[in-house]
Amino acid sequence: MEDQTLFRTHGAGTLRPEHAEEKVILSGWVHRRRDLGGLIFIDVRDRSGIVQIVVHPEQADAFQVAETLRNEYVIRIEGKVVRRAEETVNPDLPTGEVEVIAWAIDILNTAQTPPFSPAEHKEIDEKMRLRYRYLDLRRSAMQNILILRHQVTQAIRRFLSEHDFVEVETPMLTKSTPEGARDFLVPSRLKPGSFYALPQSPQIYKQLLMVAGLERYFQVARCFRDEDLRADRQPEFTQIDIEMSFMPLHAFQDLIETMMQEVTAMVTGVHVPHPFPRISYTEAMDRYGSDKPDTRFGLEIVDVSETVKDSPFQVFRQAIATGGVVRLIRVPDGAGRISRKDVGALEETAKAHGAKGLAWLKIEGGTLSGPLAKFISEDELGRLREVAGVSDGDMLFFGADQKDVVRQALGAVRLALRDLLGLVFPGQFQFLWVTDFPLLEYDPTEKRYVAVHHPFTRPKEEDRHKLMTDPLSVRAEAYDLVLNGYEIGGGSLRIYRREEQDAMFRLLGLSEEEVAEKFGFFVEAFEYGAPPHGGIALGLDRIIAILAGRSNLRDVIAFPKTQSGTDLMMDAPGRVRPEQLAELGISVRTN
Numbered sequence: 001m002e003d004q005t006l007f008r009t010h011g012a013g014t015l016r017p018e019h020a021e022e023k024v025i026l027s028g029w030v031h032r033r034r035d036l037g038g039l040i041f042i043d044v045r046d047r048s049g050i051v052q053i054v055v056h057p058e059q060a061d062a063f064q065v066a067e068t069l070r071n072e073y074v075i076r077i078e079g080k081v082v083r084r085a086e087e088t089v090n091p092d093l094p095t096g097e098v099e100v101i102a103w104a105i106d107i108l109n110t111a112q113t114p115p116f117s118p119a120e121h122k123e124i125d126e127k128m129r130l131r132y133r134y135l136d137l138r139r140s141a142m143q144n145i146l147i148l149r150h151q152v153t154q155a156i157r158r159f160l161s162e163h164d165f166v167e168v169e170t171p172m173l174t175k176s177t178p179e180g181a182r183d184f185l186v187p188s189r190l191k192p193g194s195f196y197a198l199p200q201s202p203q204i205y206k207q208l209l210m211v212a213g214l215e216r217y218f219q220v221a222r223c224f225r226d227e228d229l230r231a232d233r234q235p236e237f238t239q240i241d242i243e244m245s246f247m248p249l250h251a252f253q254d255l256i257e258t259m260m261q262e263v264t265a266m267v268t269g270v271h272v273p274h275p276f277p278r279i280s281y282t283e284a285m286d287r288y289g290s291d292k293p294d295t296r297f298g299l300e301i302v303d304v305s306e307t308v309k310d311s312p313f314q315v316f317r318q319a320i321a322t323g324g325v326v327r328l329i330r331v332p333d334g335a336g337r338i339s340r341k342d343v344g345a346l347e348e349t350a351k352a353h354g355a356k357g358l359a360w361l362k363i364e365g366g367t368l369s370g371p372l373a374k375f376i377s378e379d380e381l382g383r384l385r386e387v388a389g390v391s392d393g394d395m396l397f398f399g400a401d402q403k404d405v406v407r408q409a410l411g412a413v414r415l416a417l418r419d420l421l422g423l424v425f426p427g428q429f430q431f432l433w434v435t436d437f438p439l440l441e442y443d444p445t446e447k448r449y450v451a452v453h454h455p456f457t458r459p460k461e462e463d464r465h466k467l468m469t470d471p472l473s474v475r476a477e478a479y480d481l482v483l484n485g486y487e488i489g490g491g492s493l494r495i496y497r498r499e500e501q502d503a504m505f506r507l508l509g510l511s512e513e514e515v516a517e518k519f520g521f522f523v524e525a526f527e528y529g530a531p532p533h534g535g536i537a538l539g540l541d542r543i544i545a546i547l548a549g550r551s552n553l554r555d556v557i558a559f560p561k562t563q564s565g566t567d568l569m570m571d572a573p574g575r576v577r578p579e580q581l582a583e584l585g586i587s588v589r590t591n
């Protein structure tokens with residue numbers, strides 16, 4: 001018997017024909033066991049993969065142990081690698097050309113019958129997976145994602161370090177940062193009645209690091225936002241947070257593009273060309289009905305207001321007369337591909353996004369059909385041909401309403417058509433910058449302007465003169481990075497002069513006392529020589545999910561929370577002892 005303290009000489013998944021006749025020691029889990037009367041076969045699994053172990057009855061001790069093994073027992077095996085006979089080679093396993101003839105098996109630990117087996121390929125209920133996450137993470141698909149995530153993080157760290165960025169950790173216990181979401185609060189024991197906030201982002205710290213002269217900063221930063229969770233959100237998530245000084249925007253964007261190009265190639269093998277396309281917010285909204293357009297397919301939205309302004313169709317005339325627009329999506333060859341039932345579903349989509357309906361028109365063999373058919377004259381069709389390239393076999397969907405409603409509704413219809421017609425394919429990666437976002441929007445409930453990005457974003461130089469007279473028309477030096485219709489990052493150039501930051505706070509309706517209380521230290525810092533700076537934050541979870549082809553963000557996070565913000569394994573959040581609350585000076589209302 002070999003040295004008992006030696007757990008392994010090889011990874012189970014690494015064995016190949018060149019190891020034939022070698023003595024090996026393996027340790028891992030019983031993935032599957034098959035008892036063929038005379039022989040016992042065990043698939044043993046470790047992080048590197050699976051290999052088949054064969055136990056012959058002549059090896060009496062090992063055989064006796066093998067008979068008692070059950071799935072997920074942890075075992076140690078000593079044996080010899082042999083080539084499998086040609087007819088027993090398993091082409092589905094990387095180790096399928098060999099097996100290990102065992103002469104000693106030790107049980108390192110037993111296991112209950114697991115609620116689901118890591119060897120199963122069937123869909124397992126997600127609640128169950130999250131409740132027993134450590135079993136879920138035994139599955140190779142899950143391990144591969146975690147390993148991939150590690151590799152991506154390493155690649156990003158390496159890339160940024162090579163470009164002179166310094167990784168700095170900023171505090172978790174901090175004060176509210178203005179990213180616009182609700183804060184997670186942490187009560188202070190030493191200062192009863194006072195609370196820390198968990199960072200929604202390291203925004204203020206990273207800007208202060210620029211004032212400090214670090215010039216290039218990054219952090220793999222955990223951020224916390226207490227929002228009502230949508231399907232693709234987590235209350236805590238990871239950002240690649242970046243800030244730099246003295247760098248022109250184009251050079252900064254080029255750097256981010258190069259990094260994303262490397263990451264994409266590493267994960268998917270796909271080479272994405274750069275520079276990435278840039279599109280203004282207004283153009284994105286007009287052409288795609290979204291500020292994070294999926295540009296992997298066409299079906300762009302076309303304005304036909306001018307063409308149909310005298311239409312006999314009252315809805316069109318009315319929309320235009322009241323300052324609205326008429327726009328359409330042309331689906332080439334859609335007439336034969338979209339059924340009545342599909343139209344019903346698309347109509348529902350439009351309505352769910354604010355439209356009153358969805359007018360449509362089919363052009364087949366020169367004949368028009370659909371609710372609009374009787375309103376469209378030959379002449380009008382001719383002009384639609386010109387403006388929107390309409391031709392025989394097409395199907396058209398119209399939106400007629402105020403501009404924002406039409407953008408929203410047709411944007412959603414466009415994505416529904418993508419899914420209905422299967423217009424995108426795995427392996428397509430379309431990056432795109434969306435720029436020139438509005439600086440401000442009006443919040444009718446709070447009756448004041450709020451920053452679209454955050455209050456530290458610099459207005460565009462050429463719009464600055466409109467700040468007091470027409471603030472809503474001022475564009476920001478802000479940019480989002482979009483991949484396949486998802487926002488994967490966002491950032492801006494920052495205000496770096498005190499008087500401008502003060503003016504911005506005033507515009508946002510903050511009183512001098514509020515500014516002093518919340519951001520006094522921050523604007524003060526600007527008085528000590530703040531350099532021109534800017535940055536970005538990239539959503540690591542989302543990036544990995546898209547590149548790895550996972551639709552579920554939870555699949556790329558080791559221990560994620562459910563949609564209601566619960567950790568099903570730990571059962572967090574949970575109650576705490578009354579003494580803990582007393583120490584914090586907190587009493588909990590039960591009604």
Ligand code: ASP
Pocket residue numbers: 179200201202203242490491492535536537
């Ligand atoms: N702090 C911003 C965010 O988390 C990103 C940035 O402006 O760098 O969205």
